[in-house]
Amino acid sequence: MRAGSYDSVLALAVGAVLVCAVAALWLSSVRGVVRVLAAQGLALGLVALLLGLHVHDTALVATAGVVVGLKAVVIPTLLRRVAGETHSRETRPLVNVPASLVAAAALSLLAFSTTRDVVRLVPTGAGKLVPVGFATLLLGFFVLVARRKPVFQMVGLLLVDNAVALIAFLITAGVPFLIELGVSLDVLLGVVVLMVLASRLRADYGEVDLDALQELRD
Amino acid sequence: MSPDLLAATGLLGLAGSAGGAVVGLRFRIPVVAGTTVAACACGLVTAGGVLSGGGPVTLEVGGIMPLSGFSLSLDPLGALFTAVTAVIGICAVIFSLGYHGPGLAGRPASTALPLFVTSMLLVPAASSVTTFLVLWELMALSSLILVLSDQRRRAEVQRAGEWYAAMTQAGAAAILLALVLLAGHAGGQSFAALAGHGPGMASWVRNGAFLLALVGFGSKAGMVPLHVWLPRAHPEAPGPVSALMSAAMVNLGIYGIIRVGDGLLGGGPEWWWLTVMGLGAISALFGALHSTTSTDLKRLLAYSTTDNMGLVLLGVGASGIFADTGHRALALIALVAALLHVVFHAVFKGSLFLAAASLEQGGGSRRLDDLGGLLRRMPVTGTVFLVGSLAISALPPLCGFVSEWLLLQAMLHGLPTGDVAVAVAMPLGVAVLALTGGLTAATFVKAVGIGLLGQPRSRGAVDASEVPAAMWAPSGVLALGCLALGVAPVTLVPAVLRAARVVTPAGVGDPLRHGWRLGLAGSRGVLDPVLLGLGLVAAVAVAAGARRLVQRGPVRRTAAWGCGREAQTSRMEYTATSFAEPLVRVFDDVVRPNRHLDVSHTSESRYYVESIEYHSSLDDDAFERRGYLPALAALRRWGDLARRAQNGSVHRYLAFGLVALLVVLVVVG
Incomplete structure (x- = not known):
């Protein structure tokens, strides 16, 4: 692959990760968001694959396989199971969709303006894309804050996790396979725990949001 | 050792x-x-x-x-x-x-x-x-x-x-x-x-x-x-x-x-x-x-x-x-x-x-x-x-x-x-x-x-x-x-x-x-x-001896400070509060005791007093009242403010996290 086309394909894949995060903020149906998350997993796997091919690192290519399997297949499947009925939607977000998109733009700008030092630190072409990872991270955090349904909380957490993985790939040209495997298993465990929590919440309170937990305060 | x-x-x-x-x-x-x-x-x-x-x-x-x-x-x-x-x-x-x-x-x-x-x-x-x-x-x-x-x-x-x-x-x-x-x-x-x-x-x-x-x-x-x-x-x-x-x-x-x-x-x-x-x-x-x-x-x-x-x-x-x-x-x-x-x-x-x-x-x-x-x-x-x-x-x-x-x-x-x-x-x-x-x-x-x-x-x-x-x-x-x-x-x-x-x-x-x-060393005071101690013992002995010498004849024994009364009860004695009262009065501005004086009158006439109760207590001293209690009250108000920020909503706590992250990014970046 020629250098120029490698750079642009990598930029495209990284951009796809960010677009998926914005889409997660835009969509309100659970089903759609989970689909977006799966797409983001695919894009992340693509980033890892490209980097792996570029530096001829088979471990990184294997990592790409793990990422796709876990983040594009296993976790979305689990989430779909949590979501239960097919037409569940986020009807009363804490911050409505247009405002969320404006906030997303502001957060992206902030990410780009504050990470210039990091960019300077990493001289490779991939390093220039690090701000995208930070933007994704902030967007994921924003999903956590702005959405009520437990499923969306999980989505937000996974967005943050994907962003962290993306930043790790871009800065270090691939974390060791073993570490990536461990992190992925942690995330899987987190999702399972949250699944249990969400299903218990639904069993106890019906279809309510997390703020029902406010009653538990002293 | x-x-x-x-x-x-x-x-x-x-x-x-x-x-x-x-x-x-x-x-x-x-x-x-x-x-x-x-x-x-x-x-x-x-x-x-x-x-x-x-x-x-x-x-x-x-x-x-x-x-x-x-x-x-x-x-x-x-x-x-x-x-x-x-x-x-x-x-x-x-x-x-x-x-x-x-x-x-x-x-x-x-x-x-x-x-x-x-x-x-x-x-x-x-x-x-x-x-x-x-x-x-x-x-x-x-x-x-x-x-x-x-x-x-x-x-x-x-x-x-x-x-x-x-x-x-x-x-x-x-x-x-x-x-x-x-x-x-x-x-x-x-x-x-x-x-x-x-x-x-x-x-x-x-x-x-x-x-x-x-x-x-x-x-x-x-x-x-x-x-x-x-x-x-x-x-x-x-x-x-x-x-x-x-x-x-x-x-x-x-x-x-x-x-x-x-x-x-x-x-x-x-x-x-x-x-x-x-x-x-x-x-x-x-x-x-x-x-x-x-x-x-x-x-x-x-x-x-x-x-x-x-x-x-x-x-x-x-x-x-x-x-x-x-x-x-x-x-x-x-x-x-x-x-x-x-x-x-x-x-x-x-x-x-x-x-x-x-x-x-x-x-x-x-x-x-x-x-x-x-x-x-x-x-x-x-x-x-x-x-x-x-x-x-x-x-x-x-x-x-x-x-x-x-x-x-x-x-x-x-x-x-x-x-x-x-x-x-x-x-x-x-x-x-x-x-x-x-x-x-x-x-x-x-x-x-x-x-x-x-x-x-x-x-x-x-x-x-x-x-x-x-x-x-x-x-x-x-x-x-x-x-x-x-x-x-x-x-x-x-x-x-x-x-x-x-x-x-x-x-x-x-x-x-x-x-x-x-x-x-170098001074006369010793x-x-x-x-x-010997002097004191001698003085006491002299005083006791002198009393023995002066006091001849039968000694009438009666209750001390009885004022000649036959029956004396503990209610006639000084209490710790009353003993300290004059000193408290002298140092009133420093000590500032909590005083309660309850006088109840008989129902027939206000000129006759049925009972007087006087309590003087010093549970807290001036430093406590002026310094510590106001400071504690201020701390408590501050604590209440903090509690208002903590309403138990998961989203609010997450928002705190996001804001903290943004602040760190802006400060560091």
């Missing part, structure tokens, strides 16, 4: 604590008491060896604490405090065998008591910052557990515990900061390194470290305005524990100030010591005043601890000023006076607190207005309390007189030294000493007169009976100590001189004439306790 005994002290303490935690109720008290007394004995022998000129005892134990090790080194200054603690510890622990007070036999208290005593024994031996802090914290926590041992039955105990916990932890934090500040600039954490670099450090480091240490150690010594925990915690603790706290633990606050100010920092500018003297003077007056007006026997004793520690601080401050202005001999004498007062205070306050606990157990109350007539019903305990009261009132030939006389001499001889600050401070110090002495005498006239003499004021006092020997013997030994040390201070003065020389400028000859007669 071998360090084995020092190690044995620590190990016995740990063993006693483990025994208290594990052994069943039947053997628990003997096991705990036995090991603790043995630990005290080991400490006493070691300290005695050091004080009699055997050279410091050093013990280094690696491996107990990671990174730093555990290092002890007992020099004469520390040994003096260890010895005092050991004597008080032995007496208090033996006393606890007979004490039926609440909670002391329980598992938590039995675990804490050996730790408390042992940590107090070893704190003066600590020779590195970490060792000192660990032992100090151990002492604070174990004493807190002991204070709280009766908390299930009385709510006041819990409140006292809260005050004590807050104050002692704040004090420990100040001490931690002071020592860490010093260690950071000395580049090592052994006391030897600190003492080596201390005098040469930047002045802000020295000033900061000294002020922090003064706050931390001062609060432990009950120095006003950090004394608020003391009149709460000391009375609410079980009897032997309050004796330990009041006679041994507060001393360590003084030790800390001397060790850091004079020892590690090598003395300091005049304003340090003027501050110490000023705070000491305020503590002495304030404590004396409040003990005059207290009606609770143990609270009275606790305030008098603040008073006596104030006098000690007066001596320490005077010593510092003399050292700074180059009057080395006077510096040594003032410090000797202060240290002697520490020792004597421990002896008489120990006997008084133990006797007070006995009176409480025998008479069923510690409120003076519920006692009365106990000297006849509990003769030994009553006599012990009487002797302790005479000693604390600084009457010859008991020990309190010796140290206060010496302190007075040091301050009076400082007058012609020419320095302006000295010329102002010393006369004020003398005045404080005099006024405090008068107030203390009034206080103990009240305590003895209301509590021991007269008629019993309650059922409990009527039924009072003498406590077992395990209780009166230890307090009696301490009372005998008051007499012995008062008559023969010669037994103690060389050791105290050796202790004071550790931290005062070197190169001073013998500034004291200390044979059987005590006096300052105190001869033996002659004084």
Whole structure:
């Protein structure tokens, strides 16, 4: 692959990760968001694959396989199971969709303006894309804050996790396979725990949001 | 001198604590008491060896604490405090065998008591910052557990515990900061390194470290305005524990100030010591005043601890000023006076607190207005309390007189030294000493007169009976100590001189004439306790003989102060409140008691009074009302604001996280 086309394909894949995060903020149906998350997993796997091919690192290519399997297949499947009925939607977000998109733009700008030092630190072409990872991270955090349904909380957490993985790939040209495997298993465990929590919440309170937990305060 | 005994002290303490935690109720008290007394004995022998000129005892134990090790080194200054603690510890622990007070036999208290005593024994031996802090914290926590041992039955105990916990932890934090500040600039954490670099450090480091240490150690010594925990915690603790706290633990606050100010920092500018003297003077007056007006026997004793520690601080401050202005001999004498007062205070306050606990157990109350007539019903305990009261009132030939006389001499001889600050401070110090002495005498006239003499004021006092020997013997030994040390201070003065020389400028000859007669070298004033005692005995004998000669014929016996009445009831007697009333009136602006006067009239006419009730209580003092309560209220308002931010919503907490992240990004980026 020629250098120029490698750079642009990598930029495209990284951009796809960010677009998926914005889409997660835009969509309100659970089903759609989970689909977006799966797409983001695919894009992340693509980033890892490209980097792996570029530096001829088979471990990184294997990592790409793990990422796709876990983040594009296993976790979305689990989430779909949590979501239960097919037409569940986020009807009363804490911050409505247009405002969320404006906030997303502001957060992206902030990410780009504050990470210039990091960019300077990493001289490779991939390093220039690090701000995208930070933007994704902030967007994921924003999903956590702005959405009520437990499923969306999980989505937000996974967005943050994907962003962290993306930043790790871009800065270090691939974390060791073993570490990536461990992190992925942690995330899987987190999702399972949250699944249990969400299903218990639904069993106890019906279809309510997390703020029902406010009653538990002293 | 071998360090084995020092190690044995620590190990016995740990063993006693483990025994208290594990052994069943039947053997628990003997096991705990036995090991603790043995630990005290080991400490006493070691300290005695050091004080009699055997050279410091050093013990280094690696491996107990990671990174730093555990290092002890007992020099004469520390040994003096260890010895005092050991004597008080032995007496208090033996006393606890007979004490039926609440909670002391329980598992938590039995675990804490050996730790408390042992940590107090070893704190003066600590020779590195970490060792000192660990032992100090151990002492604070174990004493807190002991204070709280009766908390299930009385709510006041819990409140006292809260005050004590807050104050002692704040004090420990100040001490931690002071020592860490010093260690950071000395580049090592052994006391030897600190003492080596201390005098040469930047002045802000020295000033900061000294002020922090003064706050931390001062609060432990009950120095006003950090004394608020003391009149709460000391009375609410079980009897032997309050004796330990009041006679041994507060001393360590003084030790800390001397060790850091004079020892590690090598003395300091005049304003340090003027501050110490000023705070000491305020503590002495304030404590004396409040003990005059207290009606609770143990609270009275606790305030008098603040008073006596104030006098000690007066001596320490005077010593510092003399050292700074180059009057080395006077510096040594003032410090000797202060240290002697520490020792004597421990002896008489120990006997008084133990006797007070006995009176409480025998008479069923510690409120003076519920006692009365106990000297006849509990003769030994009553006599012990009487002797302790005479000693604390600084009457010859008991020990309190010796140290206060010496302190007075040091301050009076400082007058012609020419320095302006000295010329102002010393006369004020003398005045404080005099006024405090008068107030203390009034206080103990009240305590003895209301509590021991007269008629019993309650059922409990009527039924009072003498406590077992395990209780009166230890307090009696301490009372005998008051007499012995008062008559023969010669037994103690060389050791105290050796202790004071550790931290005062070197190169001073013998500034004291200390044979059987005590006096300052180069001055005509001499105190001869033996002659004084003999003179007093002779005077009493002459007076009694003269009375026998004058009074011939039959003696009519009737109730004292009966005004010729046949039947006299306890309701006709002075109460503790009424006795203190004139003094309260004089110092009204300072004391500001809560007064309630209820007058009820008969229904027929308003000119006839049915009953008058007068209550005057001093549950909180002026510092508490003006300083602490407003500060606490402000803190609470701040806390309520914080609670409003924490509404329990997961989303809000997540938003806090996001905002924090953004702030960090903006600040760093």
